[in-house]
Amino acid sequence: MSTQTPALRLEGIVKTFPGVRALDGVSFSVMPGEVHALMGENGAGKSTLMKVLGGIYQPDEGQIFIAEDATVMSSPLQAKSKGVVFIHQELSLADELSVAENIYLGELPRKSLGRVDWEKLYAQTDDILKTLNVGFNARTKVGDLSIANQQMVEIARALTVEPRAVIFDEPTASLTDAEKVVLFEVIADLQSRDVGVIYISHRMEEIFKITDRISVLRDGQYRGTLNTKETNEEEVTQLMIGRKLDLSRNEMTHSLGPVALEVRNLSCGKLFENVSFTVREGEVVGFYGLVGAGRTEIAETIFGLREPSGGEILLDGEGVTVHSPADAIARGISLVPEDRKGQGLVLGMNCRDNMTLPQVDDMTAGPFVSDGAEIAIFDQYRDKLDIRTPGWRQMVGNLSGGNQQKIVIGKWLSMHPKVLIVDEPTRGIDVGSKSEIHNLIRELAAQGYAVIVISSEMPEVLHVSDRIVAMYAGKVTREFTAAEVTEDGLIQAISGL
Amino acid sequence: MAELTKKSIGGFLAKQGILVAFLVFMVVFAIANPRFIDIDNISGVIRSSAILGVMALGVTFVVIGGNLDLSVGSMMSFSTIVVLDLHDKIGPALAIPGMFAMTLCLGAFIGFLVGYLKLNSLIVTLGMLSAIHGLTLTYSGGQNMDIADKQNTWFDFFGQGSMLGIPVPILIFALLAAGLSLVLSKTPFGRKVYAVGGNGTAATFSGIPRARVVFMTYILSSFCVATAGLIQASRSLGSQNTVGQGLELEVLAAVILGGASLLGGSGTVFKTVIGVLILGFIQNGLLLMGLAFYAQYVVTWVIIILAVWLDIAAKRGRLWSPIA
Structure with missing residues (x-):
């Protein structure tokens, strides 16, 4: 392989954004016929790197070589014309158009007078679809296809050119097992045509199944390339996070108080049904399950964002109805939402104003908001949570993910809730902040808060929870105590087995 | 130190760009026609801007809240x-x-x-x-x-x-x-x-x-x-x-000129007042230069487009940015 020229080579790519060095001299190469995994934590620079490769961003330094020709990628279309094609995680298809139109969007075959040559369009498309072995044809409307089939359309789109390199960004995120098999066949087929494949994924088992080499990014820097056959998950993880993340099992160290929150047979349409559980003061209850299992929806119902279709919510043993977030807040329930930027923060507002937003009505002196009272709260939680910001006037949009998350946590802690619900507390934040937030959750429990942690990361759930509620397809399948839980048992419970 | 000063001046310009533009504009018009800074003229402009201004104050709230009021x-x-x-x-x-x-x-x-x-x-x-x-x-x-x-x-x-x-x-x-x-x-x-x-x-x-x-x-x-x-x-x-016919656009122009984002979430009353005054003085200045009053419709349009463009350009960090 070493004598071949790489299909694609990146050399010393640097890309900076105001305040952030997103890519810091990244180099790596993909050989023809190779499946090359690109791994790294959220925020490690994978997406930025791919945007540079796709011509969406221009690198500040460094060069891209296609078959050893230095190339400047100026736009996604140009990247495609050079044979570099992307299969995006978020599909970018026009639902109302046919499969064929989507595949040849922007380059429809023409007849005289600029008329579209529909015959040719459909024939060409069906030729490509045949190689992919799919159950739909060129005339099918994209909006009628399943997500997996839409992904196949994206792949078909990539095959309209002779690709040199195809980049898959988390392609299996929304695929069923059967669909994955088809995808892997397509990748194997690309491989046999000497196409270089870059495969971005967090899923270790896939990586080890289909890739030849693994390159790792961390904090925007290239951390090395491993031969898949000669390495193991542990080595890759260590390379990704730089140091070992403390994810030992939680061992309870304090005693629990009375039940703070009880949920009985709570249902919300088909999102979740007959869910019952309790959370005691001083206890962390982890909710574990796959995306779509209904965990976030339960949190949103307790917080008054959804109307339950049945069941009861009891706070301190008393039945309550919660019609709005304002109701929930008044009753001492706080929710740190899953989508920090979309739901948690007003990015164009400063740190202090974001933090005091839910209680701004109570911070007045006369008719006006009291600067002093607000700054006092901000200072208190900045120190308590170790939020690193130049000052309260800083726009939260300029902070790192970890510090943004701490602002959201501070915002809800300063409300002194009885029940704190934290949805995906460490999504998209760096390892250091991750363990700080884990410690914080444990500390809060020790101080007597009743805490619910919703997470899709098993190590995280195991690390912080006293009890774990496993969910599958809208139902609670099992409940484990920290002492009895096993990884296998947990996996079974969330797979509906 | 010198660099620091330069930087902070740049920062000031970026932040108070609209105010600076206003002052530069006033000076240029004053040199072109001294009557422009006559106290009676200034008072007259402000007085005739008052109606537009009062309306723009309310619309500022609507726009910051993420909506429009036409x-x-x-x-x-x-x-x-x-x-x-x-x-x-x-x-x-x-x-x-x-x-x-x-x-x-x-x-x-x-x-x-x-x-x-x-x-x-x-x-x-x-x-x-x-x-x-x-x-x-x-x-x-x-x-x-x-x-x-x-x-x-x-x-x-x-x-x-x-x-x-x-x-x-x-x-x-x-x-x-x-x-x-x-x-x-x-x-x-x-x-x-x-x-x-x-x-x-x-x-x-x-x-x-x-x-x-x-x-x-x-x-x-x-x-x-x-x-x-x-x-x-x-x-x-x-x-x-x-x-009041047509005032809705002038009001919106003043609010945007003041720097409120049409997407909501930013803008201030003070900036809107500046926007109102700029609009008033530009129209007045052009009249004094002998332009027919109906030219102000076109000028108002040009001002809106320039204001929106510069605002967006400042956020994106570049003037030329085609839809892609």
């Missing part, structure tokens, strides 16, 4: 006609609160549609622009409205009077601007307006009743429109049905 022009015609009509029927002391009540009802109706029925504000207020115009014509029967006895009424005070040597319209504009500036920057309500316009979902997740906040911004806007209508009616003591 109905203010025809709503102002409505207020003017109503207060003139009521003046002769029930006397000025009752006509003024009567007109305010009716105008606030219109604002409440718009606020209800946009806030509680969650309809698109562009469509709602564009529709209301037309509907209120129809309402005004129905009310007046299409006739111009005049006060019968123009000599013997104190009603001319709001448009023509002066206190402490300051024309009352300017006084009203200044006081309202100061008051609303406090409301926007210092009260919980003002904070919520920014939150709702900046990120409505996050506002909901923080327990803020979004619909009510949006509703209140339209109430405020209609209050400002009623005030503007009062000044207009009092100034001329008679009016056509179309007195």
Whole structure:
């Protein structure tokens, strides 16, 4: 392989954004016929790197070589014309158009007078679809296809050119097992045509199944390339996070108080049904399950964002109805939402104003908001949570993910809730902040808060929870105590087995 | 140290760009025509900007809250006609609160549609622009409205009077601007307006009743429109049905010129006042340079486009950015 020229080579790519060095001299190469995994934590620079490769961003330094020709990628279309094609995680298809139109969007075959040559369009498309072995044809409307089939359309789109390199960004995120098999066949087929494949994924088992080499990014820097056959998950993880993340099992160290929150047979349409559980003061209850299992929806119902279709919510043993977030807040329930930027923060507002937003009505002196009272709260939680910001006037949009998350946590802690619900507390934040937030959750429990942690990361759930509620397809399948839980048992419970 | 100073000047320019542009512009026009900075001219410009300015104050709240209000022009015609009509029927002391009540009802109706029925504000207020115009014509029967006895009424005070040597319209504009500036920057309500316009979902997740906040911004806007209508009616003591026609765009231009983002979440009352004054002085300056008054329609358009473009360019860090 070493004598071949790489299909694609990146050399010393640097890309900076105001305040952030997103890519810091990244180099790596993909050989023809190779499946090359690109791994790294959220925020490690994978997406930025791919945007540079796709011509969406221009690198500040460094060069891209296609078959050893230095190339400047100026736009996604140009990247495609050079044979570099992307299969995006978020599909970018026009639902109302046919499969064929989507595949040849922007380059429809023409007849005289600029008329579209529909015959040719459909024939060409069906030729490509045949190689992919799919159950739909060129005339099918994209909006009628399943997500997996839409992904196949994206792949078909990539095959309209002779690709040199195809980049898959988390392609299996929304695929069923059967669909994955088809995808892997397509990748194997690309491989046999000497196409270089870059495969971005967090899923270790896939990586080890289909890739030849693994390159790792961390904090925007290239951390090395491993031969898949000669390495193991542990080595890759260590390379990704730089140091070992403390994810030992939680061992309870304090005693629990009375039940703070009880949920009985709570249902919300088909999102979740007959869910019952309790959370005691001083206890962390982890909710574990796959995306779509209904965990976030339960949190949103307790917080008054959804109307339950049945069941009861009891706070301190008393039945309550919660019609709005304002109701929930008044009753001492706080929710740190899953989508920090979309739901948690007003990015164009400063740190202090974001933090005091839910209680701004109570911070007045006369008719006006009291600067002093607000700054006092901000200072208190900045120190308590170790939020690193130049000052309260800083726009939260300029902070790192970890510090943004701490602002959201501070915002809800300063409300002194009885029940704190934290949805995906460490999504998209760096390892250091991750363990700080884990410690914080444990500390809060020790101080007597009743805490619910919703997470899709098993190590995280195991690390912080006293009890774990496993969910599958809208139902609670099992409940484990920290002492009895096993990884296998947990996996079974969330797979509906 | 030198670099630091340079940097902070750059930062100041970026932050107060609109103010700097305003001053540069004033100097250029003053050199071109010394009459431009004549105290009478300046006072005249501010006085004629007062009506536009008062309306722009309310629209600032609506825009920061993430919505639009294109109905203010025809709503102002409505207020003017109503207060003139009521003046002769029930006397000025009752006509003024009567007109305010009716105008606030219109604002409440718009606020209800946009806030509680969650309809698109562009469509709602564009529709209301037309509907209120129809309402005004129905009310007046299409006739111009005049006060019968123009000599013997104190009603001319709001448009023509002066206190402490300051024309009352300017006084009203200044006081309202100061008051609303406090409301926007210092009260919980003002904070919520920014939150709702900046990120409505996050506002909901923080327990803020979004619909009510949006509703209140339209109430405020209609209050400002009623005030503007009062000044207009009092100034001329008679009016056509179309007195406010086209003002909605000038108001929006002033608000955007002041730097409020059309996406919501940013802007201040002070900046809007600057935007109003820039617009007023540019139009005045061009008149003094001998341009026909109708050229100002084109100039207003150019100013809006330039303001929006420069605003976006400053955010993106480049002037040229095609849709891609």
